[in-house]
Amino acid sequence: MSSPVYVALDTPDLERAKAIASRVRNHVGGIKLGLEFFTANGRSGVRDMAALGLPIFLDLKLHDIPNTVGKAIQALRALEPAILTVHASGGRAMMEDAKAAAPLGTKVVGVTVLTSLDGDDLASVGLPADPHDQVMRLTQLAKDAGLDGVVCSGNEVAAARKIWPGGFFVVPGVRPAGGVIGDQKRVMTPRKALDAGASILVVGRPITGAEDPDQAARDIAATL
Numbered sequence: 001m002s003s004p005v006y007v008a009l010d011t012p013d014l015e016r017a018k019a020i021a022s023r024v025r026n027h028v029g030g031i032k033l034g035l036e037f038f039t040a041n042g043r044s045g046v047r048d049m050a051a052l053g054l055p056i057f058l059d060l061k062l063h064d065i066p067n068t069v070g071k072a073i074q075a076l077r078a079l080e081p082a083i084l085t086v087h088a089s090g091g092r093a094m095m096e097d098a099k100a101a102a103p104l105g106t107k108v109v110g111v112t113v114l115t116s117l118d119g120d121d122l123a124s125v126g127l128p129a130d131p132h133d134q135v136m137r138l139t140q141l142a143k144d145a146g147l148d149g150v151v152c153s154g155n156e157v158a159a160a161r162k163i164w165p166g167g168f169f170v171v172p173g174v175r176p177a178g179g180v181i182g183d184q185k186r187v188m189t190p191r192k193a194l195d196a197g198a199s200i201l202v203v204g205r206p207i208t209g210a211e212d213p214d215q216a217a218r219d220i221a222a223t224l
């Protein structure tokens with residue numbers, strides 16, 4: 001079975017992204033490319049990374065009016081990513097248009113509450129102060145809109161899966177025991193997140209920032 005770990009290659013440097021991907025490729029199940037990579041390298045950069053042969057998770061976290069998000073996804077269709085993100089808080093119509101515009105084989109997943117936010121952050125933007133409640137609300141909305149799954153933290157994934165047993169659950173904010181937490185606020189170890197019901201785990205800096213990324217990826221794989 002392929003690894004549930006997608007390595008987040010958060011760098012604007014194409015050569016660095018390729019170098020890390022080649023080093024860790026036998027210990028991860030896929031590659032996640034986000035805004036930092038995409039704004040620097042665009043579609044041709046995504047194609048270069050796809051040529052390495054691992055599934056591509058294109059994490060652009062689209063969030064705009066339904067027409068704009070739908071058209072943006074149409075413009076990306078040829079890349080046929082395995083997974084694509086939109087913000088679930090963009091609303092049901094936006095998510096419906098996103099799914100309708102995506103290639104058939106692409107899983108479109110809705111970001112619920114970013115793992116870098118806690119209750120105080122939510123309250124500061126006028127949302128219910130409990131991340132758990134907001135994740136449940138947006139999981140239900142993403143399901144109703146016909147998406148394939150959601151992104152949430154390990155803290156919420158078990159409850160979210162109860163709402164949506166067949167959903168695809170992406171869990172970032174993953175840290176090995178004792179790992180540096182950085183800007184993340186809702187974190188969990190890879191093993192616990194998987195046991196709680198994650199479909200895949202997104203791991204960035206614990207691998208890419210390690211002195212020996214292959215060893216870091218192997219160490220994480222050994223805990224799963």
Ligand SMILES: O=C(O)c1cc(=O)[nH]c(=O)n1[C@@H]1O[C@H](COP(=O)(O)O)[C@@H](O)[C@H]1O
Pocket residue numbers: 008010034059061085111113114115116151152172173174182184202203204205206
């Ligand atoms: O959609 C995501 O992948 C995502 C959602 C979220 O709520 N939190 C989150 O950290 N991410 C992404 O997951 C990765 C986490 O990176 P590290 O904190 O370095 O492991 C980054 O690429 C983030 O963009």
